[in-house]
Structures are given as structure tokens and as C-alpha cells.
Amino acid sequence: xxxxxxxxxxxxxxxxxxxxxxxxxxxxxxxxxxxxxxxxxxxxxxxxxxxxxxxxxxxxxxxxxxxxxxxxxxxxxxxxxxxxxxxxxxxxxxxxxxxxxxxxxxxxxxxxxxxxxxxxxxxxxxxxxxxxxxxxxxxxxxxxxxxxxxxxxxxxxxxxxxxxxxxxxxxxxxxxxxxxxxxxxxxxxxxxxxxxxxxxxxx
Numbered sequence: 001x002x003x004x005x006x007x008x009x010x011x012x013x014x015x016x017x018x019x020x021x022x023x024x025x026x027x028x029x030x031x032x033x034x035x036x037x038x039x040x041x042x043x044x045x046x047x048x049x050x051x052x053x054x055x056x057x058x059x060x061x062x063x064x065x066x067x068x069x070x071x072x073x074x075x076x077x078x079x080x081x082x083x084x085x086x087x088x089x090x091x092x093x094x095x096x097x098x099x100x101x102x103x104x105x106x107x108x109x110x111x112x113x114x115x116x117x118x119x120x121x122x123x124x125x126x127x128x129x130x131x132x133x134x135x136x137x138x139x140x141x142x143x144x145x146x147x148x149x150x151x152x153x154x155x156x157x158x159x160x161x162x163x164x165x166x167x168x169x170x171x172x173x174x175x176x177x178x179x180x181x182x183x184x185x186x187x188x189x190x191x192x193x194x195x196x197x198x199x200x201x202x203x
Contacts, residue, residue: 029131029150029157030124036069044111062108063100071158072100074151078160079173080186087186095186098193099173105200131157 040062043049049058076092076099077084084092120136120143133148149161149168161170180189 027155028124029126029133029148030121032157033069033133033148033159036065040065059104059108062111063104069157069159071151071153071160072096072103074153074158074160075099075103075170078170079177080181081174083181083186091186091190095190095193098190098197101197102193105197 043058043061043065048054049061073092073096076096079099080087080095087095120138121134122136122145123134125132125134129152131150131152133150135146135148136143137146138144144165147163148159149163150157150159152158161168163169177189180192184191
């Protein structure tokens with residue numbers, strides 16, 4: 001089930017561009033997401049970027065595009081929880097870099113395996129500077145609910161969490177890192193992330 005959630009999370013990153021234009025307001029979360037997600041799909045569909053030889057260029061373009069609408073620093077802050085308050089600004093920057101790299105390594109490769117899954121747009125909720133954009137992704141005859149959790153940052157709606165079948169990406173990582181923080185504190189967790197990201201680069 002974890003692998004399925006990983007793949008679903010990956011394809012969820014760009015599926016909203018197919019959603020009906022029910023919410024046409026230029027300030028709505030869906031409307032702000034669409035241009036970024038369409039650029040992402042264009043990258044994934046570009047034949048000149050296919051193959052291992054173009055991996056770095058393709059990944060750089062994907063991450064640059066996603067970063068326009070996904071707040072990796074906010075994700076990192078929420079993953080660390082109370083530990084975020086106890087570390088320096090420099091340590092926060094270092095953790096954000098490694099956390100962003102981990103998300104790239106875990107999910108971007110899955111994006112490149114997209115094989116025709118479809119999406120059904122089911123709603124959008126906005127309240128007090130926060131929003132949830134909801135979809136149903138259909139894969140092999142089954143439908144999986146995917147919710148994009150967003151907040152307002154300087155008039156921009158930014159994604160800081162993805163919830164798949166009731167499982168939050170942020171809570172999942174927070175639970176995974178909790179025992180490491182308990183045993184080895186922030187320094188130990190950062191080392192674990194660095195080693196994990198390094199292993200991806202060598203594979």
C-alpha cells in the first residue's frame with residue numbers, strides 16, 4: 001500500500017490541470033495551481049527530455065516548476081514540529097534542503113512512470129487563509145481520494161501537504177522521523193537524510 005501511495009502522491013502533483021473549470025476565480029487555489037501544473041505536464045511530455053542522459057536537466061526543470069507552487073520550507077517546518085523552534089536559522093535551511101531533496105528522490109521518479117491515470121475533480125474548500133483542493137485519481141479501475149492542503153503566502157496559494165486516502169504526507173514523515181529525533185536529536189536526523197539522499201544519487 002505504501003508503494004501505491006507513493007505513486008499516487010507523485011501523479012497527484014500534476015493532475016489538477018485536467019479538472020473542470022468549476023472554480024474560475026483567478027484568486028482561487030485551483031486557478032493558481034493550473035499554470036504551474038500545466039508546465040509540469042509539458043516537461044513530462046517533452047520527448048527531448050526523455051531518457052537517462054537527460055535525467056538531471058529534466059529533474060531540475062521539474063523541481064524548479066514545482067517550487068513555484070509547493071512550499072517545501074513549510075513542509076519541512078511541519079515535519080519537524082516542535083524541533084523546528086529549537087534549531088537555528090542555518091539548521092532550518094540545511095534541513096529544508098535535505099527534505100526537499102528527499103521528496104524529489106522519493107516522488108519525482110514516480111512522476112516519470114505516469115501511464116494514463118485519470119482524475120476526477122470533486123471540490124475546493126477555502127477558509128481563513130487555508131484551502132483544500134480535492135480530487136479522485138483513477139488507477140486500474142480504482143479511485144483514490146487525493147487532497148491538496150494549501151495556505152496563503154503573500155497572495156499566493158502554496159501547497160504544504162498532500163493527503164492520500166486519509167494519510168497526510170507531512171504526518172507520515174513526522175512519525176517516521178520522531179524516533180530518530182528522540183534517539184539522536186536534530187543532528188542525527190539530518191545525517192540520516194543526507195545518507196539517504198546520497199544513496200539515491202549512487203543508485
